[in-house]
Amino acid sequence: MPQSSLDIVICPADGRQSETAREIARGTSRFLASLGFSCVAxxxxxxxxxxxxxxxxPKGEIWIVEIKSSRADLRADGKWESYRAHCDRLFFAFPSELPCELFPPETGLIVADGYGAFLHCEAPEHRLAAPTRKVMMIRFGLAAAGRMSRLIDPQGHGLIDE
Structure with missing residues (x-):
């Protein structure tokens, strides 16, 4: 069962993401919420x-999902491999028009649109070390709390930055 919409903390459009990427993020966030995850974009x-x-x-498992909206988007990305050091599982989320064969076999695959998503293949698990998990949990919590504070009080948010 999906959690409340407050558990999905998505950044407002800032011009860096295409409309397709924003839709993939929304559908993927809905899917992850159905699995008991809260998301920060x-x-x-x-x-x-x-x-x-x-x-x-709630168990403290951390997944990172890299969103790819096109072949060009995937080809232009060389940073995703470094993300593995910050999560228990690493996924790509992409629209159904892209073939799964484009993506690295050592990652999980999520096919998504603006309404939902499904897990095409599971990501291998590589458990985080406790100190890294703590750092990621703190970053996650501070980012989520800061974004919620800005929603509640848009004029008062300048005191704390992510």
């Missing part, structure tokens, strides 16, 4: 990258 990582979606469940 565009989460800065300790390595300096920015993950498209980071999902965490």
């Amino acid at each position: 565009e989460l800065p990582l300790p390595s300096g990258g920015r993950a498209d979606l980071v999902a965490m469940n």
Whole structure:
């Protein structure tokens, strides 16, 4: 059963994502919510990258989902491999028009649109070390809380930054 909409913390459109990418993020977030995960979009990582979606469940499992809206988007991305160091499982989410064979076999695959998604293949698990998990959980919580605060009080959000 999906959780409340407050558990899906998606950034507002900022011009970096295409409409297709935003739809994939929405459908993937809905799917992950049905599995008991809450999501934060565009989460800065300790390595300096920015993950498209980071999902965490009540057990503390952390998944990263890299969104690809086209072949060109996939070809232009060389940073996704570094994301593995910050999650228990790494996935790509993409529209049904893209063939699964384009994506690396060592990642999970999620096919999504603006309404939902399905798991095409599971990602291999590589459990995070406890210190890395703690850092990611703190980043996740601070980002989610900061975004919720900005929704509640848009004029008062300048004091704390992600």
